[in-house]
Amino acid sequence: MKKRIAALILACVLMTVPVLAAENTADNFTRTRTYAGEFSDLTSDSPFYENVTALYEYGLTVGKGDGTFGLTDTMTVGQIVIFAGRIHSLYCTGDPEAGAAAQGGDGTTAEPYLHYLQAEGALGTELDGLLTTTATRAQVAHVLANTLPEGVLTKINDAQVTEGYASQRYITDVTEYTPYYQDILLLYRWGISQGSDETGSFYPDQPITRGAAAAMLTRLLDPELRLTLEWDVPLANSAVGTTLASLVEPGTYIASPQTEAEMDESVRYMLSSGDHTLTLSYPDISMIGARQKMQEALAVVKSYCEQSYNTVSCAIMPDGRLRMTFSAGGAGSRLEEYRTATMEAAIAVHDQLWESGELTASMTETEKARVYYTWICDNCVYDYGAGDESLSHIAYNLFCNGKAVCDGYTGAYNLLLKLEGISCTSLSNEGHIWTVAELDGQQVHIDTTWGDSGSQIDYDYFAMTPEESWQAHAW
Structure with a gap:
């Protein structure tokens, strides 16, 4: 009986021990309460309804004293710092107010939140003296981009932003001279922002409303609220539009x-x-x-x-x-049809190799030329039955039918090199033709025909010196 009573007492004691929040984890982002119409200015058809309710349910806001959230009110730098401090503290400690409290804050002024973020290394002194001023969207981007430690958020739109921004089709109102432009782009990469119009304009100098800020803040917390950009952007290194x-x-x-x-x-x-x-x-x-x-x-x-x-x-x-x-x-009367098909196929190969990562901007010209050499040898067989009137003498047959003879091999390879901006021409002796290219400042000879030895690729014929080439081609 005594053992049973002791066990019950122990159980009651264990039930009263608080569950400690984990430190430095997004698992602390949990909704601890349920929105039940606390804000009189927030209706279910508001574009920010889901975001404002989430901000409330995460325990990050109770709205304004008049019972509204203030959807269309502008925010001060201090107000966005308060929200950022709460989110950072929630991530680090599980308590949105612990960070500012450690700095002597009572939740009513922005200074303790700023000091907390500064102590954490999230912000510097760049916002000192600005807390009561109306925040620009660029300043908001700067604060939000530094709210959480590096690596917490995934760059789900990295390629879209890189390509869209580089092509000057999207986010055109942000340049390298825009304050905090890297932070702005980071919000797009994370899916925190998609801009305000069809070209993704950010309007960095404009103020931000509390509704729009709520949208960005809650996307920091909830992956389900983040935005996947569906921009129509060309591949950064696309050859689309290039003509012969x-x-x-x-x-x-x-x-x-x-x-x-x-x-x-x-x-x-x-x-x-x-x-x-x-x-x-x-x-x-x-x-x-x-x-x-x-x-x-x-x-x-x-x-x-x-x-x-x-x-x-x-x-x-x-x-x-x-x-x-x-x-x-x-080719007869269909020559232009064949030339068009050749160009389209070559562009498709070029773009696919870049998109797959087999070609990268960090590669040397020699490395890129080797990738194309490999592709040619992997995707063509020598047409031993080709006559003088065979299409195997032009690049079309290699790209579209996977068969060629030496002039078809060389034409296709030179086309790919030129799409890459590599200077090249062809050289021939009696009965054979191959490539001469300028790779990284050196003239080299490349014979894709002989490199395609059937079961395996022979790289001895890639990037030969002129002396090696003439020795190999001496018949």
């Missing part, structure tokens, strides 16, 4: 080119204009001379093999003008 013509450095039209360099100028003039015809003037030229000029022009055009031209026809005018038309064997 734009990959060629514009040249100057020379009517009667006499040297290879002059012919290159005229060919680049044609290609960068998006044209495939070139008219040159050679009065009294013979048929043999015309054929020679055609071959000279075609050789230059083939050095831009990403453009998918590998044949030429020529009409000789009575006045000696040569009208050369460039095409591709086997």
Whole structure:
């Protein structure tokens, strides 16, 4: 009997021991009371209803003395500091008032909350003397971005904000000269803010209402209230919109080119204009001379093999003008269709490699070129049955059908390199063609055709020195 009584006494004693809150954890963010219409100005159709009720239920506000929350009232710097101090204290101790109380506060003035946040290293002295002034939205962002320790919140919108801001399509009213601009962007990354219009404008110099502040404050506490941005933003490194013509450095039209360099100028003039015809003037030229000029022009055009031209026809005018038309064997009237499909496919490969993280901004040109080398070898097989009229001689067949011969390999690879902004051309001997590129200030030779050895990729043919290349290609 005595043992039973002792056990009951022990149980009663245990029941009276308070459960201590954990320290430094978001598990302390629990709703300890239920909203039951305490604020007369808050209706269920208010855009901030869910946020204000949450702020009340987390024990962070009792509203104003007149029974309202003051949805449209502006906030002072001190008021936002009070809320931030309560949230920080709740996270650290489980008690929203413990932090300010330790600084001698009684919940009525902002100074103890500021001193608490300063003692915790959350804020510095930048807001000293400003507590009674109307808070700008930039100041609010600064306080909220530093309310909780680093790593507590996840950057759920990191890519969207990076891409949207970098492309200058979103948050356009915030620049590097805006006070606390990094803190503002951080709120977007966390899903605390989405801005105030279709372009995500933050209005950093404007005051903030208590309703809007309640929305941001409660998103710090409750992941369910955070915002996932659905912005239509391009990939930061997207090649969408790039054209084949734009990959060629514009040249100057020379009517009667006499040297290879002059012919290159005229060919680049044609290609960068998006044209495939070139008219040159050679009065009294013979048929043999015309054929020679055609071959000279075609050789230059083939050095831009990403453009998918590998044949030429020529009409000789009575006045000696040569009208050369460039095409591709086997393409016929569908050449432009093939070129368009090639460009779309190459852009898709480029963007996917960036989006997947296989390509990053920290990579050297050599590292990026190796990624593309690997992709080419992984996604193509040599077309041993290709004839002179086969589409395997142009990049289209590699991208769209996974088959090519050397000029198709080289054209596709050069196209990807040029989308990356890497300078390259092609070089050939009798019966073979490969890439010459400028990687990190060094000229190198790259042979994707020979690198694709079937069961495994042979990197011996990647980034060869010119001497190594000529030795390898000496037939």
